[in-house]
Amino acid sequence: MIAGExxxxxxxxxxxxxxxxxxxxxxxxxxxxxxxxxxxxDPRAAVSTLFALQGAAHVTSSALxxxxxxxxGREGGVVLPALxxxxxxxxxxxxxxxxxxxxxxxxxxxxxxxVVARAGDEEVEVTVPVAALSLRTVRGVDPDxxxxxxxxxGVVVAEAPKPLTAWTSAVALGRIALGHxxxxxxxxxxxxxxxxxLERIQFDRPISQFQAVRHRLAxxxxxxxxxxxxxxxAWIDGAPQTAAMAKALAGRGARTASRHCQQVLAGIGFTTAxxxxxxxxxxxxxxxxxxxxxxxxxxxxxxxxxxxxxxPLLPL
Amino acid sequence: MxxxxxxxxxxxxxxxxxxxxxxxxxxxxxxxxxxxxxSAVKRLAYDAGWMRWGWPxxxxxxGGSTLLRAYLGEALTARxxxxxxxxxxxxxxxxxxxxxxxxxxxxxxxxxxxxxxxxWCQGFSEPGTGSNLASLxxxxxxTDDGWQVTGQKVWTSLAQFAQRCVLLTRTGTPESAHRGIxxxxxxxxxxxxxxxxxxxxxxxxxxxxxxFDDVPVPFDRTLGEEGQGWSVAMDxxxxxxxxxxxxxxxxxxxxxxxxxxxxxxxxxxxAVLGEATQVLYAFRARSRATQHRLAAGERxxxxxxxDKVLVATAEQAVYDLAADGLAAGVAIGDDPASERWRTGxxxxxxxxxxxxxxxxxxNIIARRLLDxxxxx
Numbered sequence: 001m002i003a004g005e006x007x008x009x010x011x012x013x014x015x016x017x018x019x020x021x022x023x024x025x026x027x028x029x030x031x032x033x034x035x036x037x038x039x040x041x042d043p044r045a046a047v048s049t050l051f052a053l054q055g056a057a058h059v060t061s062s063a064l065x066x067x068x069x070x071x072x073g074r075e076g077g078v079v080l081p082a083l084x085x086x087x088x089x090x091x092x093x094x095x096x097x098x099x100x101x102x103x104x105x106x107x108x109x110x111x112x113x114x115v116v117a118r119a120g121d122e123e124v125e126v127t128v129p130v131a132a133l134s135l136r137t138v139r140g141v142d143p144d145x146x147x148x149x150x151x152x153x154g155v156v157v158a159e160a161p162k163p164l165t166a167w168t169s170a171v172a173l174g175r176i177a178l179g180h181x182x183x184x185x186x187x188x189x190x191x192x193x194x195x196x197x198l199e200r201i202q203f204d205r206p207i208s209q210f211q212a213v214r215h216r217l218a219x220x221x222x223x224x225x226x227x228x229x230x231x232x233x234a235w236i237d238g239a240p241q242t243a244a245m246a247k248a249l250a251g252r253g254a255r256t257a258s259r260h261c262q263q264v265l266a267g268i269g270f271t272t273a274x275x276x277x278x279x280x281x282x283x284x285x286x287x288x289x290x291x292x293x294x295x296x297x298x299x300x301x302x303x304x305x306x307x308x309x310x311x312p313l314l315p316l
Numbered sequence: 317m318x319x320x321x322x323x324x325x326x327x328x329x330x331x332x333x334x335x336x337x338x339x340x341x342x343x344x345x346x347x348x349x350x351x352x353x354x355s356a357v358k359r360l361a362y363d364a365g366w367m368r369w370g371w372p373x374x375x376x377x378x379g380g381s382t383l384l385r386a387y388l389g390e391a392l393t394a395r396x397x398x399x400x401x402x403x404x405x406x407x408x409x410x411x412x413x414x415x416x417x418x419x420x421x422x423x424x425x426x427x428x429x430x431x432x433x434x435x436w437c438q439g440f441s442e443p444g445t446g447s448n449l450a451s452l453x454x455x456x457x458x459t460d461d462g463w464q465v466t467g468q469k470v471w472t473s474l475a476q477f478a479q480r481c482v483l484l485t486r487t488g489t490p491e492s493a494h495r496g497i498x499x500x501x502x503x504x505x506x507x508x509x510x511x512x513x514x515x516x517x518x519x520x521x522x523x524x525x526x527x528f529d530d531v532p533v534p535f536d537r538t539l540g541e542e543g544q545g546w547s548v549a550m551d552x553x554x555x556x557x558x559x560x561x562x563x564x565x566x567x568x569x570x571x572x573x574x575x576x577x578x579x580x581x582x583x584x585x586x587a588v589l590g591e592a593t594q595v596l597y598a599f600r601a602r603s604r605a606t607q608h609r610l611a612a613g614e615r616x617x618x619x620x621x622x623d624k625v626l627v628a629t630a631e632q633a634v635y636d637l638a639a640d641g642l643a644a645g646v647a648i649g650d651d652p653a654s655e656r657w658r659t660g661x662x663x664x665x666x667x668x669x670x671x672x673x674x675x676x677x678x679n680i681i682a683r684r685l686l687d688x689x690x691x692x
Contacts, residue, residue, distance in 0.1 A: 194686055209691050211675075214682035221681055225622050229601035230594070245594045300593060301586030308576045311597060313394070313569055314604055316319065316387050316562075 002038060002045040010038065011049050018050075022059035023105060023146065030061060039070055043173070044235045051177045055184025055286075058278050060146055062106045067177045069114065071170040077110030077130060079103055079150050086171045086291045089150065090117025090126070092161060096154040097126065099133060102289070105146030108135055113150075116167055124161035128152075142281040172234075172243035175290045179231050179243075179250035182286050185279045186224045186250075186257035192276055193217060193261035196268065207264070216260040223253035233314050241303075241311050244296050251293035254283035317369060322384050326366055326391055336360060337397045341652065347520045351435065351477050354402050357392065358432025367430050375414055376427035382559070383611045389563035393570065400567040401522070402474065404560035409436045409482055412552045416539040417501060425480065425501070437504070439469040439483035439526060440549065447676045449484075449549065450494040454528060456485035463500060463533040465508075468525065471670070475511045475524035478504050482552075484545050497545030501537045508532075518662035519655075554616035556671055557624045558606050564627055565600040571660065572596060572634050578653070579641035588640070592633035599626040618684035621677040628667040628674055635664035 002010050017029040030036070030050070038046040050063055065078050072078075079089045079101040089101025099115055107113060112127045132155050138147040194217060197208035207213050227250040234242040258280045262269050269276040287293055304310065330337065337360060339345060339353050361367040370385030371377025389407070393400045406429055413422045413429075428434040445452040454467025465485055475481065481502045488496015504511070508531035513521035540548050572593070603623055610616060639646050639661050645654035646661055668674035682688045 190686075194688065197688065206689075208682075208688040211679070211691060214686075214688055214691060215675070215678045217686055217688065218678035218681035221685060222622055222625050225602065226595070226598040226626065229605060230598050232605065233597070233601040242597075245597055248590075249594055249598055294587070297590035297594065298587045299590070301584075301588070301590030304576060304589055304593060305584065305586055310569065310573050310576065310593065313390075313566065314597075314601060315323075316383055316390065316604060316607060 002042045007045060010045065011053075014050050014053050018053040018057040018059050022057075023061070026059055026061040027106065030063065035063070036066060039066060043070075047173070047177050048180050048231070048235070051180035052184035052187075055181035055186075055282075056188045058144075058185070058188070058275070058282060060105065060144070062104045064174060064177055065104050065106070067173050068170045071173050072114065072116070072125065072164065072166050074114050074125075076127075077103070077107050077113035079107075079113055079115045079133070080174075081171070081290060083285075084288045084292055084295060086175075088116040088118055088123055088167055090115040090152075092117050092119035092124065093154070095156055097128065097152060097157050098154055099150055099152035101150045102138075103135065103148045103150045105148070107148055107150070116164060116170075117161065119161060123164050123167050125164040126157055126159055126161040128155070128157055128159075132157075140285070142278075142285045144278065145282060145285055147285070168240050171290055172240040175243045175247035176231060176234050178286055178289055179227060179234075179246045182247075182250035182254040182283055183224055183227050183231065185283050185286070186220070186227075186254045189254075189257045189261040189276060189279050190217065190220050190224065192274075192279075193220070193264040193269075196265050213264055216264055220257045220260045223249075223256040227253040237314055239311070241300070242314075244291065244300065245311070247291065248293040248296040248300070251283075251287035251296075254287060255293065258283055317378075317380050317384065319381065319383050319387065322369060322380075323387055323391075326388065329364060329366065330391055330395060330397075333360065334395075337392075337395075339397065347522060350399055350402060350520075351474070354398055355432035355435075357398055358406075358430065361388065361392075362427075362431040371410065371426070371430065372414060374419065375410070375422050376430065381611045383607060386559050386562050386607045386611075389559065390566040393563045393567040396567075396570055400560070400564045404563045405436065405438070405474065406430065407559040407563070408552060408556045409438060411555045412482055412499075412539065412548060413501070415551060416499065416544075416548050418536060421501065421536065428479075434479040435474055435477040436480045436482065437472050437475045437478035437524075437526075438552075439472050439475075439481045439502075441471040442468060443470050447673055450497070450546065452484055452486060452497065453490065454483070454485050456487050456498055456500060456533070458487075459532075461532065462535050463538075465500070465502070465528045465531040465533055467528050469528075470514075470523075470525050472511075472524045472526045473522050475504070475526050476513050476521070480504060481526070482539065482548075484549060487542055487545075494546040495543060497549070498542045499539035499545040499548040500533050501539055502531065502533050506531050506533065517665065518659045520659065520663075553672070554620045557620035558603070558610050558616055561599075561623050561627045562603045562607050564631070565596070565603050568596055568630055568634050569600065572637070575634070575638050575641050583641040583643070584637065585640075589637060592630075592637045595626070595633050596630040599623070599630040602626055618680050621672070621680040621685070624672060625674060625677045625681070631664045631667040635661040 013033050021029050082100045090099045113130050116125050133152050136149040200207045230246040230249050234246045268274050368378040369380045370382050373379050392398045442452050456463040456465045483500045483502045487498040508529040510527040512525045514523045638657050646658050
């Protein structure tokens with residue numbers, strides 16, 4: 001457990017790193033700081049701190065890969081689920097592997113990548129040469145995120161696939177990490193809009209005095225705190241269903257933050273001179289990773305309609 | 317006593333005494349029935365000791381963490397043994413007495429409330445004073461023998477059942493705003509008090525008008541000092557937005573489960589159900605964290621306005637869902653279960669109005685949590 005003064009120091013070092021570096025440079029800084037060991041030692045401190053800061057500072061790293069791999073007990077490169085999906089990115093038909101997924105910017109630098117795949121009713125893992133996969137650098141709405149789209153169409157894999165049971169747990173922890181990143185981005189958007197509202201004078205007063213503006217910002221904070229509360233709950237109860245709710249609330253909260261903060265920032269927030277647009281772009285993609293707010297909410301509703309049983313009360 | 321031990325022992329006791337504790341009804345109940353049942357449950361729980369845990373020994377409690385009484389309320393409401401609104405009045409008014417009444421007065425009065433011997437009410441709102449509490453005008457004048465109170469309160473919950481009232485009065489000049497307010501602990505059988513229940517949309521006459529006509533109140537019934545009434549009110553509100561909300565959260569969870577158990581197939585849209593469930597869960601997670609801060613001795617403040625926004629959002633989401641999922645029952649059903657859903661739905665419309673409206677909560681969040689300064 002990282003606690004007390006150690007936690008303060010840990011947070012400060014990570015903040016320093018995320019405010020000054022991104023991509024491979026941030027990965028190097030995280031390695032120097034021993035973030036990987038922290039992840040093994042105290043996942044909650046490592047994940048919640050780093051991902052919130054990453055979201056807040058609008059930076060990228062390969063930390064999400066590490067989170068997934070850590071749960072699966074593996075190292076190296078990994079293929080993540082396709083956009084909007086959370087099922088394994090691979091599918092075996094006999095010995096032929098089809099892949100449809102995403103990867104981080106660092107994937108191309110690895111010689112091999114772990115692919116989790118469905119084989120009949122089972123989930124299996126297999127390590128494949130990155131050269132056997134086709135990688136497309138994604139530009140899309142957020143080119144800075146550095147995603148690659150990964151595909152393979154019926155390649156023959158030399159290595160025998162091994163059964164795997166931890167995919168659900170890996171997805172759950174990935175969702176929690178992304179939830180913290182969405183909350184971090186939302187908090188930055190709120191702060192940008194808050195500062196602007198105090199400085200921008202219209203009708204001889206700061207627009208922060210107008211109730212319409214104040215209530216948009218208040219609603220943004222409420223949406224953020226809802227997501228934060230369920231992220232905390234997900235760490236406490238460890239249930240994949242709670243992690244899914246947290247991700248959904250964080251995704252919806254970030255979309256709410258985008259909408260309200262964009263409106264408060266108005267013209268300036270629509271320009272590329274202002275940083276808001278970068279966060280708006282990012283949360284649109286982050287919401288989709290490992291399941292969007294919309295799809296996770298519908299899935300929860302379907303489960304409730306089928307089982308007619310609410311998620312249990314979080315004990316006091 | 318530790319929470320885990322308390323939980324296990326209490327759960328056992330509640331199982332064992334279910335028949336004495338469960339309300340004698342299939343669905344709806346009149347307010348008189350609910351109040352009589354509440355007193356009976358509080359009495360049983362007090363005599364068995366449960367109702368005393370989490371309260372200080374100097375007011376008849378057995379000490380221990382506030383989490384103990386939070387769990388008691390959770391268990392009673394989640395098991396549908398009491399209605400949360402009337403049960404949780406204790407959580408709002410007893411801490412005020414403990415913090416502000418003279419010690420002997422608190423020691424005499426609080427046990428009566430905990431034991432269910434008495435009902436207390438909270439005289440805050442006035443016809444001209446809804447959201448702007450500091451503008452209240454019900455006047456208390458000093459006489460040789462004590463205060464003399466004249467004025468009117470409105471939306472006073474359960475005043476027709478109450479033996480006592482925590483009353484906010486104006487003791488300063490009309491312009492003194494929050495500085496000229498004094499809190500009094502008033503006997504409801506004092507001469508000059510008239511209570512008139514208000515017919516309410518949800519069918520239960522929970523709210524009342526209360527008229528004060530030269531009502532004498534002894535000086536030793538002053539809560540805090542003269543002019544300190546605003547602090548009394550501000551310190552009470554976080555209690556209203558903490559433990560009472562935790563109890564309501566457990567109740568809403570129970571009612572949403574009841575809805576899942578009874579609604580016909582195909583009645584609900586999955587996405588709407590999923591979102592209501594998430595919102596309720598978020599409210600509960602938030603309220604749980606607030607309970608732990610309270611138990612750790614933290615002073616609760618403006619951040620509980622987020623809890624209040626969430627309870628209103630969650631409650632309306634749950635009952636909007638019920639109005640769709642059990643549409644026939646809510647709209648044209650006259651059986652007790654349908655009546656209860658209808659009452660709940662209609663009452664939930666007030667969730668964004670009472671206890672500081674949704675707009676007031678957002679104003680507090682903007683000013684105190686986002687530091688946006690005054691709005692004028």
